[in-house]
Amino acid sequence: MQKFFRSYLDSFGGLRKEVWLLSLITLINRAGTMVIPFLSLYLTKSQGFSLDQVGWILTFFGLGSVTGSWLGGKLTDKFGHYRTMAGSLIVSSLLFVLLQFPVTFWGFAIGIYLVMAVADVFRPAVFVAISAYSKPENRTRSVTLIRLAINLGFSAGPAIGGLIIATTGYSGLFWVDGLTCLMAGILLLILLHPKRALEEAQDLVISAASAFKDKLYLVFIAAMIMFGFIFLQYFSTMPLFYANYHQLNEFEIGLLLGLNGLTIFLLEMPLIKYMESRKHSVISYINLGMLLTGFSFLVINLTDWVGVLIVGMLLVTIGEMIAFPFSNRFALDRSDGKKRGSYMALYSIAFSVSHIFSHNSGMHLVGSIGFQWTWYIMLALAILGVLLLIILKKLLQQEGSSAL
Template sequence: MLKAVFTRYIDNFRGFSREIWILTIITFINRAGTMVLPFLSKYLKEDLGFSYNQVGTVMMCFGFGSLLGSWLGGKLSDKIGFYKIMVFSLFTTGILFFVIQYVTTFMGMCAAMFGIMVIADMFRPAMFVSLGAYAKPENRTRALTLVRIAVNLGFAAGPALGGLIIVGIGYKGLFWADAITCIVSILIFWALIKEKKKEPIEEHNENTQSNVKKHSVFYDGSFWLFLFSSFITAVLFFQLFTTLPLYHKEAYNLTEFHTGLLMSFNGLMIFFMEMPFVGYFERKGVPKIKIIIWGALLMAISFYILIIHIWLGILLISLVFLTFGEMFCFPFSNSFAMGRAPKGHEGRYMAFYTMSFSAAHIVSAKSGMEIISRWGYTTNWIIMGTAGMLAVGCLLLLQRLLHKENT
């Protein structure tokens, strides 16, 4: 019985091309090397002596740079190809990480963080387009999931390694580590993967390019409704890293160690369960939009659960709902966005998709903290849960629009 379960689990990882596995490995190396980000606010406050307001401003510059970079990366991927953008983005980001350690003024850091994120986040939409080129049509969603798992594992390893580097060398060591991993990962990519033109994707489902009435993303109303829903679910997800750790401490007096255990539980669930879920839904041919709707609903419920402040186990139950929502939403949202794009416009579509996450990153912390400071945690959970239900409503409307497109 156990052998059959293990075999079925491993089968979900079969069928990928050599290029997909290499992309997964360099994604892990790159994300594990992204050690500055978890400690950035601490570095700005403690090492550079910035005020809380200045730290917030730098982080906003970080977010706006991410927005612009995502848009540029997508647009240029369509113009000159994803391969060149990926190589340029990661190699240049590595060089900039060497330089940024010498920037110590407030205005200089604002400009530096904006600039480095413009270059760094050009990589994301280009990488999504590359998956469309190197993955087989029948396993594209699983390929996206494989890369997501690499991202999660990288983010899990990065902060731990970063903490050791700070203790041993100091914050300067983080910039060196980030720079080296960026350059090493893209050199591996450049050496082992050759540029390939993206082939037309033939899929007979609700996302095929034949359903797109206009070639420009700006005229695709259904896609904009999808983006709005993705933005909301991303805002909910980012609460996991902003307001929830504070809530653990203030409402239940949990230590950083206990919060870390909960975060690790989230990562382990994704590692062991997301790929089997994706493989199952793909085999059954379940429409992507239906799975995304269920994901948004589970996310909304996870915040309503937090209103029940009577037992520590509520945190774990809420996290389980949030994690299942994440596993249902994000892999299929990625795949939906790529499948929605007409041939030759994949970069633009993925740019706007990644920009929705960048915008959510900016909005999530600011809105959550503001609501908590004015009205408390319970109000924040009610507002977040209700926002999740709004996303569900938008996705149900999108489902009807897609049905009309197909008839």
């Protein structure tokens, strides 16, 4: 046990102070985003929207995310990651609080669009900040540390969020979201020195090469859209599956979602350090993560035993622990010497596009063919994404890419 604990601590070694500070800010921010996992439940139970309406509202969620990711890349390349992150956190804090007041379909659709358009400006900027503050050999682990902060926040957030709903109702979630975003923005301004951030940013953009002209990178982005499409079901249709099919309440759903973040916190960094020491390619690891995520949908169809939900959650958790850090590493490596903001914006947009189609399509699929066949479709999409990445790997080998 002591050997494991020592190895666990060693896996965090060599990361710069700025990466740790950025992780702290991200932890505080993400711990407060309690409303997102409960959004579909809030819209159906509290606001009385139909599944079709919820699907369209979540499409506006994705459209806002695309807008924010694109804008974040532009602002990061022009003003640097420091100013972009701070502005996003502070403005989105106000918008999260205001989001509790719309009661009509269009009011909430426009509100969620604006919230995500501002909040997701943060995403490309934080990826660029990771590149600025980490050594090339530590990029994957730096990404992993940020992810640990995100998932530690998510492990506490849903559990606390379920408790808040049970005691004070859904409105408390919006206030917590807003206040934690504001706190994260203030800490960013205090802890990360702007002069150092601007100096780091000046070294990043070397040429005018844009991600949108990189054809192989676009193939990678297409595969990430597929991965995001199936993964995001765990934040829209899956909570409805837990509630409607297995009769779980909000607190139980929060605990199940919290298992995801807790497992990532305990195991992801040692796992990534171990996998980096092996000789397999980055693309192979992304494929493994995508397959495990697809299999998580298969296992929950095999039995009605409620315990299988834990097995499915563990499979998707291991899948994302592998796929996200290594796909992010691929994007960072591919952007070396180019407009990094545009590359990381396009990486973020891939998951924003998934938001547009995933939630809406998932809701309509569940409404028309039921949960079981919807999960089989998710498995098929995972296999299709794996095939696309296999093709990409062969093309990268022909290119002789260093980002392979």
